[in-house]
Amino acid sequence: MPRTSPAIVEAQLRRFLTEDMPPGETRLPDERSLAHKFDCSRETLRKALGVLESEGLLWRHVGQGTFLGVRPRHLPIRETVLVEGATPRDVMAARLLLEPQVAAEAARHAGPEEVVLLRRRVAQGRRARALSECEAADDAFHRAIAAVSGNPVLAGFLSFLSGARRRIAWQREWDRTYRRIGVEEFRTLHSDQHDAIVQAVAEGTPERAEAAMRRHLRTIEAAMTPASGS
Incomplete structure (x- = not known):
């Protein structure tokens, strides 16, 4: 009790x-x-x-x-409805538009402590042993990049997209993708790509951080495409 x-x-x-x-x-x-x-x-x-x-x-x-923190004053009233109607393709398109720019901002603002945090998130991904651990590590990494950008608006958008990734449509495709490629690919290829993003952030090179994030998201998009049948 x-x-x-x-x-x-x-x-x-x-x-x-x-x-x-x-x-x-x-x-x-x-x-x-x-x-x-x-x-x-x-x-x-x-x-x-x-x-x-x-x-x-x-x-x-x-x-x-x-x-x-305090509830955002202009939180969309029906945002959950919008998220429910979003397809995995919609979510990936939004991520490709936003997250490379977020990574570039992180490279402009990251200090030593933030870089340590990001490297810790990469290490968390390399230790993943199950699908749920991969998902949690991936979400934590992308949220950390948004936080390091220093822009609460960008972090808010990324939080919204993170919510979309937990909805049924995205989750179904994510599960199918990882059943096909396996946890090992997340621990190696995806974690290597996370590490490349962090390296660019640590060096303070926005262009490289942006390009590294875009390559990473394109890898995810390519992995999910067969699963979605497109």
């Missing part, structure tokens, strides 16, 4: 936000994981989250998760 009181959960959650959130991360773990971590019911957890949300420390979006 859950033993932790709401007041203790609230205190633990505050400490988690200030001390345990990985640098560059803005999305909290899902409710099930947090409830297990704090040894409480999800109802108790939601009460604590509600208190912190009322203080502007975080905000929640049904179906997408809980995020650090």
Whole structure:
């Protein structure tokens, strides 16, 4: 039976936000994981989250998760509907337009600490042993690039696209792709490409970072094309 009181959960959650959130991360773990971590019911957890949300420390979006900071004032009301209607091809087209520019911005703004964070994300991908670990590592890497760009608007767009990648249509194609190419390709080719992006960011060369990100996304697009039958 859950033993932790709401007041203790609230205190633990505050400490988690200030001390345990990985640098560059803005999305909290899902409710099930947090409830297990704090040894409480999800109802108790939601009460604590509600208190912190009322203080502007975080905000929640049904179906997408809980995020650090104040809720965006102009969050589209029907964005989940737009995401549900997006095909994997739509998502890839948006990523190819946006993410190379985000990588270029990261190269312009990254300092030594940010480079360490990015290299840690690459290492996380190389350690992946299962599809779910590959997916989590890939998402963490691309979110970190967005955070390092230093532009909260760009980071917000990338967060939106990350949400789209968790929807059913994209997830189905992702699963089919990785069943075909296997985890090993993610740990090698994809992680090598992540590393090339980080190297360009570390060198402060926006053009190379942009090109490296575009090559990486083209690799993903090519891998998913047979799976989508196009």
